[in-house]
Amino acid sequence: MNATLLKSGHVDVDAFVLANRPAWDRLEHLVKKRRRLTGAEVDELVDLYQRVSTHLSMVRSASTDQVLVGKLSGLVARARAAVSGAHAPLWQEFVRFWTVSFPVVAYRSWRWWLGSGVAFFAVAVVIGVWVATHPEVQAAVGTPAEIDQLVNNDFADYYSEHPAGSFALQVWVNNAWVAAQCIGFSILLGIPIPYVLFQNSANLGVIGGLMFSADKADVFLGLLTPHGLIELTAVFLAAGAGMRLGWSVVSPGDRPRTQVLAEQGRAVISVAVGLVAVLLIAGVIEAFVTPSSLPTWARIGIGVAAEAAFLAYVVHFGRKAARAGETGDIDNAPDVVPTG
Template sequence: MDVDAYVAAHDEEWKRLERLINNSRKLSGAEVDELVELYQRTATHLSVVRSSSPDPLLVGRLTSLVARGRAAVAGAQAPMWRDVSRFFTVSFPATAYRMRWWWIGCAVLGNLFSLAVAIWIVKNPDVQASIGTPGQIRELVEKDFANYYTEHSAASFAFKVWINNAWVSAVAIIFGILLGIPVIWVLFQNQLNLGLTGGLMVAHGKGDIFFGLILPHGLLELTAVYLACAAGLRLGWTIIDPGHRPRSQALPEEGRSTMNIALGLIVVLFVSGLIEGFVTGWVHTTWLRIGIGVVAEVAFLTYIFVLGRRAVRAGETTDILDGPDRAPTAA
């Protein structure tokens, strides 16, 4: 594409849009219609430029103009609840669905690692002895593991685990900027702790207690961690291989999509924290505890795969700068 010719052909439209945006509070009905039309056309121009031109200045100019145009067109008319609703029904599930193979891969590899660690510990008494003294291990499997879920009030414990899990997930996402390499450490450190504790519990005949207490909240909590690790790894991989997009375009776009995951996981981990705080240690019927965890996990996966697939098929880009009202028009 001849960038100079494209700019010459559309520059007056962009300047006119900017003037309308600057006076958006004083527009007549006809000018409002013109603003909407120019905003939609400029959004299409931005898509064309992104895919055809490596010029970062032009991309930056049009990105800013589209963002301001969206605010002028929708800001005064769309209440905040509509943006929140769109985030949870479109943006977050679409982003999670798009990176489904990344977090499913994290889940499979992570749990295979935990299983291998647990089996290694169960079958090797010498390994168990290297972890702690017989008294320390007995204290863990007979008291500490179960008491951990009830030693604080349900509300304070739920808040504590929510903050802790949100921090672990945030670290996994942030580490993506380091080519994703530290994300692998976060994932396997988390899985190592799971396999180590599980192995000790099973080795001492407490496997039923371990799974009865870890599954209610762990299903949803670990899924959230896998999703956070996937977001960090995908961001890191974009630095290495941006694909068909220029790296200067791919990284901001992937970063903005990753923000969908970070914000959505705050709510997901809040739910898992509530289950851990109010169900895991306080519902004494094992099948009911696990059943609550299974229902929460199935509901979350259904939410991602139903709403996410629908949004992706509808053309959702998962880029927060792309507005929901963008309509294709002739370039």
């Protein structure tokens, strides 16, 4: 019957899924409780593993539905690991996180964080031009003496007035807090996240407008670009992941809303953990590269290289994992290694 269902067309694939979903769901359930199985359930697990492996082979040969192929591939891999029963060493879990869990979530949500970045810079540019071209706006920001102190001293001194090590820690904590806000607000459907981004965008626009107006554009860009590229990308990623989770609750598709929320929530955890390292890199660059005596082109080059390396990492590993059907849901990560 299964072979007949997969003979041709989309309708047959739908019928195949409908006919076999109970077996897949049951196998998923047994895999998740693998440490508490009875003898009969172990036998059932082995039987279902063999059946679903056959289903996967049939789908691969008769269907172009890569989502279905990826889902079954992941299920079969986890079932095979449960059947073989060899626990994965910690280093493999670490490697999996950095090559699958984190990059695939970043890759799958790229439209959200790219949109966040475009909106952020659009607001910053509009406010910056407004401040730079309207003296009355500058007067509302501060007195001439205060603005002079900012553009000629405070902005540049900010990056060098503290020891590099302690400054790196301070920067990391501050940026991690902004990213944590974006992640945390996902529980409110991501609604407050645009406001958090707007606040930071407006601050950047005001300072940029004052610096450009005072002919300090080279100082502004030379000090902001080295660390700002990867730092802001991390913030956009946090914002995008948080808003994507919120939208998944509003529009869960054809799956139960609670299931989608749980999956996306666990995936967001991967982003939160991964951004700890990304923001640490941004903090190190801001503390040691931005205020250094290197030529401006060299400092900016380091920042561009760090940004390019991060984007290449996300695209390479994220796309590879996405094609394999991975979602970044940490509940799906195998904690055992297949040995047979």
